[in-house]
Amino acid sequence: MTTIDDVLQTVPEPAGADIRVEPVRYDHEGTALLGVLAKDHAVSGPRPGVLVIHDWHGVNEHVEARVTMLARLGYVAFGADVYGEGVRPGDDTAAEVAGSYYQDLPLMRARVQAGLDRLRADPDVDHSRVVVMGYCFGGSAALELARTGADLVGAVSFHGGLIAHDPSDAAAIRAKLLVLTGGVDPVVPDSTVQAWQDEMRAVPDLDWQVVTYAGAMHAFAVPETDAPENGAQYQATADRRSWQALEAFLAEVFGEELATV
Template structure:
């Protein structure tokens, strides 16, 4: 194994984005690729590490940058200020993540016919909107992500398979959002799955999540189960 990594600069209109690419240079390429869309704090080191972990399994993995310039936040106020412009403008959000997909598809390490995307929290919303845009990706995985469909945004037929890994007690994706998502995907004739983990709140894969009053709580059992489901899904859609 020869794990290699580098920063990849790519544009979205006037925004200069900085993604993180990891791949095993000892494997014959081009490789199937996985995009990782970060949570509301930006492309922090934890997402670079997730890219390395998946790269060891034979994927070219790209931790993308939704905010531009690799910006990150540490406080609630900073993270909210970074995320809200994209949540408020879902057309911009869709364009930004499609710019990352275009950048990845052009990399020499990547088999552009075999690309999937996954995201955490805010990033889960991003990859669902990537699928809603009609992007030619094999599959998308939302992990404790936001589920509401955008209003007033042009959409195309969804070609990706969709997997949602969801905490049943997540206050940021309540039951009515789950039902709405299920109806949306079924009406669109999508190959979709939703795995709901009982007694599980938001951010269940984050060991630092420990605020049950806000609905943020790490759950190691749900994290383990979700990771198995993620790997099985990637194997299915990218083989």
């Protein structure tokens, strides 16, 4: 089985780099939050920032691996905490915890905004070049932040729930959107993808794209996920291809040459 460490090693640390991954405490309206920041301390000066939003299990080893991979690519990456410090639900309670935020989208958006504010507070972040991305629950949250009109150059969803809004607020989106979804994801079926795309089509100038991976279920990019009976299973091919799509997207929106950040 592919492990989180296996995926981490697909992006090697550059020679001479000093990548540090450190916990960061911050808060939102009195709620203590605990995220994780990764960047290369061997590099000085502002660079693009990437905000990473966790899946329904909260900030964990997977988030740490992804922010590390992004730091190795040359970005400042911050894994934000939507739930609150100490709230890291297991499989038995994750749906309930995540569901409370799906039922309160303003709170979800506000918590992600708090993470964005914390990322931008880092002196090494170029405020004009920031992207938000997330996995499952985090993919939904990333797109919800974009809907607020947040000053972002991009938003990326890995097998996130695609929430169509009526009335629509898609016209407020300023970011380019990349949606990476599974071809056999029962959590995000074709009808849901279609409804979301129809909402985006109603805003002619909006830049968005959807990439669908054949045979991929929900959570296809979260290593060690193995619950096909519940429609969720890691798929190495979809994970690899979706990460390549992310790298190309970041290079485009940040105005950099791919792999030479």
